Amino acid sequence: MDVKQDTVESHVVILVTAGYDHTVKFWQVHAGMCGRTVHHQESASFTVTEDL
Numbered sequence: 001m002d003v004k005q006d007t008v009e010s011h012v013v014i015l016v017t018a019g020y021d022h023t024v025k026f027w028q029v030h031a032g033m034c035g036r037t038v039h040h041q042e043s044a045s046f047t048v049t050e051d052l
Contacts (some may be wrong), residue, residue, distance in 0.1 A: 013029040028037040 011052045014035075015027040015029050016024060017038045022040055024040060025034050026038075027033070028035045035048065
């Protein structure tokens, strides 16, 4: 199947996880890769928002 890039909407899905090892990781879901790791000193909390 031949699909032109400009005709397909692509959305990057990011999953954010936090661990007891004091890291916050940003995962690219479709690629199965961790795109970024941030180290923090204290507890982390998240607010989920949806861009429409």
